[in-house]
Amino acid sequence: MIVCPNCKHDNPEGATNCEACYTALPATKACPNCGASIQLDATFCGQCGYSLKSAAAQDPILLPPPAIAIEATPAAGSIGLPPTILTNPEADLFAIPLAPAESAAIAEESLAPIPEPPQVEAQVSPIPSSAPTPVPAQPQPAPHQLLHLQSNTPIEIPPHLQVIHLGKPNDLVAPDIDVSSFPCAEVVSRVHANIRIEGENYYIEDVGSANGTYINHNVLAKGNRHLLRSGDRIGLGKGDLVTFIFQDAPV
Known part of the structure; x- marks a missing residue:
């Protein structure tokens, strides 16, 4: 169930x-x-x-390979110099060692302060303000009402509801249009029919009533719905004892 x-x-x-x-x-x-x-x-x-739940598979964490230090072989005529450790073996494999004087000159140049680049004032352009995109208005249904024929009583259909329940008081679904005060209301089920508003259209459907719902004297099968038009005759139950006319509401 x-x-x-x-x-x-x-x-x-x-x-x-x-x-x-x-x-x-x-x-x-x-x-x-x-x-x-x-x-x-x-x-x-x-x-x-x-x-x-299914346990998510965890991917193995791959670690980078350890760096390998390669000791360069001293060239001819450079005996006595300390060995040079190549941090990039592929790039420095064929590098020629420098003389001590040249190494000292390069070291002094590397210690000289690096001049700072000129400061350029950043120009900040104002962000253009974008107006919000207008949301198109949703079509509103024209106001309609149900006219109870036996008592000539008009009943307004609430336009702010998408589903209007027709029936009598009960513990499951409270009726939006209560017909218990009308004559012969015993033929109407407590949860009898619904009127649905979609856009500008009104639809009626039977939700499993005991005595059925009739549109223009024709039975409306459970699960089907009917597009209501002004002048349609709605009968709740057999015998045409509780009858409504779907019509435009007066402005």
């Missing part, structure tokens, strides 16, 4: 929407150990406790 995260209703395996409140159900998979149904983002199986 799949438990609805919204109303806690038990749904059969394979269901994608809650049978009670039509909320989208989380996707599931089978436990590789016991085969129980678990959510895709689960870290362990709630049936057998099998861990679903």
Whole structure:
């Protein structure tokens, strides 16, 4: 069974929407150990406790090879000079040793202070201020209402809700349009139908009522939805006892 995260209703395996409140159900998979149904983002199986985490493989740390010091062989005529340690054997393998006087001159030049480069004042250009990109306005649905035929009572459809629940008070889903005060309300289920607002359109769907939902005297199958147009006749239950007309709301 799949438990609805919204109303806690038990749904059969394979269901994608809650049978009670039509909320989208989380996707599931089978436990590789016991085969129980678990959510895709689960870290362990709630049936057998099998861990679903996989240890990430750690890559070995590669260290650089140690530097090898190579002692250069003294050239002819330079006997008595200290051996030179080559830090770069490939570049200095064929280097010619210098005389002591030349080495001292080079050492003095290396100790001379290096003149500092002239200071150049950095020019900072002001960052142009970018105006925020305007967000296009979302289309707003035109206001509509339901006219109860038996009592000639208009009921405004809340435009700020995306899903409007039609029914009677219950412990699962509170109705946004309560029909319990109308005559013959016993034919209406507590969780009967939903009106959904998507963009500028209104849709109605039956959510598993006992006596059905009828559009222009035709039964609306559970799971299907109907695009409402002004003048559509909505019957909640059999016998056309609780009837509404979908129409434009007065401005």
